[in-house]
Amino acid sequence: MSNWAVFLAATRASRKALNRTLVLLQDFEYSEYPVDSSWKLITSKELPAGPFAATALPVPEIARNAFAGMSLAEINTFGADLSAGNWFIVDQKGLETSTCLVCDQYHDSGEEDGDEDEDKEGIKDMFRACRIPYEEANSMMVNLDIANMGFEDFVDKDARVQKEGSWKWAASIPDAEETESTEPTDAEVKKRRH
Structure with a gap:
C-alpha cells in the first residue's frame, strides 16, 4: 500500500472537524490504526524527500x-x-x-495504436478529481492504488465535470453483481422501532 497525501485546502478548519475528517478517511472498519494507516496530512510546501510517516491522530491545531x-x-x-x-x-x-476530493493523475502507458513508445510512458500533468463522501474515499483510493478499478468506475459519467472541476461520485459500482442482503432495510428498522 502506498502512502497517501491529504492536502488541506480548507481556509477554516477547526481541530475537531479536521480530526473527524481524518478518522472517517481511515475507514477503520477494514483497517487497524495505526498499523494500516497510510495517510499524511500535508500543510507545508516543504515536502518530504522519500516515503513519509502517517499522520498520528489526533492532530494538533x-x-x-x-x-x-x-x-x-x-x-x-x-x-x-x-x-x-x-x-x-x-x-x-x-x-x-463531509466529502473530500480524490484526485487521480493520468498515467500514459506509452501504448498508442498498439505501438509502445517508452518516451511517452509515465505520469502526466493532467489529473481528474471526484467529490466523494469521507467513508467511501478509502475504498476508492485502495482500488485505484492496486489498479483493481479505474477512476471511471467511481464517477457518474452522465453528470460530467461539475463547476468546481470535479466529477460526481456514483453511489454504486457499475456492473457489480447484486447480492442478497440479510441486513434489514431502513423501512424495516423504522417499523421494528414502533
Missing part, C-alpha cells in the same frame, strides 16, 4: 497551512511529486458536506 484556498490545479503540482498518482484534498466545501 494547524498553525500554518500553505495550501489553504488553493485550487485543484495548484495542488496538483505538489500531489504529482508526492504520491503515486493519487491524493486527497480536504477543502472548505468538503468540511461542510
Whole structure:
C-alpha cells in the first residue's frame, strides 16, 4: 500500500472537524490504526524527500497551512511529486458536506495504436478529481492504488465535470453483481422501532 497525501485546502478548519475528517478517511472498519494507516496530512510546501510517516491522530491545531484556498490545479503540482498518482484534498466545501476530493493523475502507458513508445510512458500533468463522501474515499483510493478499478468506475459519467472541476461520485459500482442482503432495510428498522 502506498502512502497517501491529504492536502488541506480548507481556509477554516477547526481541530475537531479536521480530526473527524481524518478518522472517517481511515475507514477503520477494514483497517487497524495505526498499523494500516497510510495517510499524511500535508500543510507545508516543504515536502518530504522519500516515503513519509502517517499522520498520528489526533492532530494538533494547524498553525500554518500553505495550501489553504488553493485550487485543484495548484495542488496538483505538489500531489504529482508526492504520491503515486493519487491524493486527497480536504477543502472548505468538503468540511461542510463531509466529502473530500480524490484526485487521480493520468498515467500514459506509452501504448498508442498498439505501438509502445517508452518516451511517452509515465505520469502526466493532467489529473481528474471526484467529490466523494469521507467513508467511501478509502475504498476508492485502495482500488485505484492496486489498479483493481479505474477512476471511471467511481464517477457518474452522465453528470460530467461539475463547476468546481470535479466529477460526481456514483453511489454504486457499475456492473457489480447484486447480492442478497440479510441486513434489514431502513423501512424495516423504522417499523421494528414502533
